[in-house]
Amino acid sequence: MLELKNIHVRFPAGDHTVDAVRGVSLSVARGEIYGIVGTSGAGKSTLLRTINLLERPTSGQVWIDEREITGLDAESLRAVRLRTGMVFQHFNLAHSRTVEDNIALPLRAAGASEERIRERVTQLLELVELSDKRHAFPGQLSGGQKQRVGIARALANEPPLLLCDEPTSAVDLETTESILDLLAGINARLGVTIVIISHEMAVIKRICHRVAVMQAGEVVEENAAYDLFATPQHALTRELIEKSLNLTLPPRLLEQTKGTLVRLVYRGESAEEPIIAATARQHQIHLNILHGRIEYIAGRPIGILIVSLEGDSRHIADALHHLEIKVAQLEILRHG
């Protein structure tokens, strides 16, 4: 569907240059929701904007549907853009135009008849559940409603690919969830491939199938969303996930607890086995659960536990060995 090959973007910044994107290659399969996550300034937005050439890469290739688009003339590029939706963080709606006219813009760009425009706008308003706001102006809408208009506008020409640039960063938490559910529904029902940028792991967790983690213009890790959460490799990924799962223990509790502290991550399939109880019994140690939660990533559960192990040091070593085989990830936070 979409393939980026060795994308570099270099900006002039005064007397020097800034490398916003450094050699990113990635591919997005048809029907996928692909997340790009990273801290601000990592080059995520710049990378996303190279996909429809709002930002021209300094070097590298952009392939959409087996076609390289960086070499296209203006009119062919416009044809590609008509088939590529885009949703923006700050909605970017024309305030002087009604909801209907805003949604109609891409249809007018595609040369649709007025009759076809009316009909299509009706469908789109139903899709985003704003049928009663057809003649309203953007200034009369809430943030979430504005973003729904933005999504309807992006989908006007039934594009197979939708680019989302931090679509939930300017709305509140509750609205974020409804916007994400809307996007997930569009993906599931209409088969639209979605590339979504976010600095929030919560967004990725809720809807993405695959994820790339960006830092300083490079993709440092890429994986299926579930595996990324279950077994993060890069330090930044771990940090982002830890923040998102809120798994830090209060310092006081950490001081008071004796023994070896371990963090266990186990996947859905092993969650049903009584690992903890069995380990404690078999290896004659005390196993204390200090913190735990179950997260659902793309609908599949991941269990995370922080436990303390107390007992004979040889028994503990055996127990850790036993646990390591059973769980997806084991990390020793502190040796006893």
Place this chain on the structure above:
Amino acid sequence: MGSTPLDVLISDLAKALWETALMSGISLGLALLLGLPLGFLLFLSRRGMLLENRVLNLLGGFATNLVRSLPFVILLILVLPLAKLLTGHTTGPVAASVPLVIACVAFYARLVEVSLSEVDRGVVEAARALGATHWLVVREVLFPEALPGLIRGFTVTAISLIGYSAMAGVVGGGGIGFLAINYGYYRYETGVLIVTVAILIALVQAIQVASDRLAHRHDRRRR
């Protein structure tokens, strides 16, 4: 002379009003017809805009600055040969309209450019990202989004024009401002001065109020 202020007003006021209307009509009409597209061109030829063109932008910018940097009286005299060429006269309200048009077009073009530069870039970018042609971006985004500013800029142009047109008296343009200077100032006809100034104040107020209402009606941002 023996004429009373009332005599002057009866004999010359209607003529002066007509001359002002004529000069304003021609100048504002052409300011809209030429200044609006010129302002769009100045904006669209900027770096990173739809019709990015450095040479065009610099030349256009230089031309408008040149006109605006000349005191209007100087411009008036400088373009006399051009007025003669275009209208066949060097005096009268039609000939005086030539420098007024030049000044108004340059003035309004800059105000148009300023209004356009205040339109949210993101909206223009969204339209481009979704495949809009340049013309569609202008028609559906830039023009409607900038409309309140375009209206207000036109008002500022119209009010400045009334001031400029008084100077058109130098080349026999006539008009209400000239009446004020000629009778009220040079001939110490205080009565004429007061009446004409009152008319000018009322005129400017009326234009401003009408424009504010119109601009407000087209402004959706604060609703």
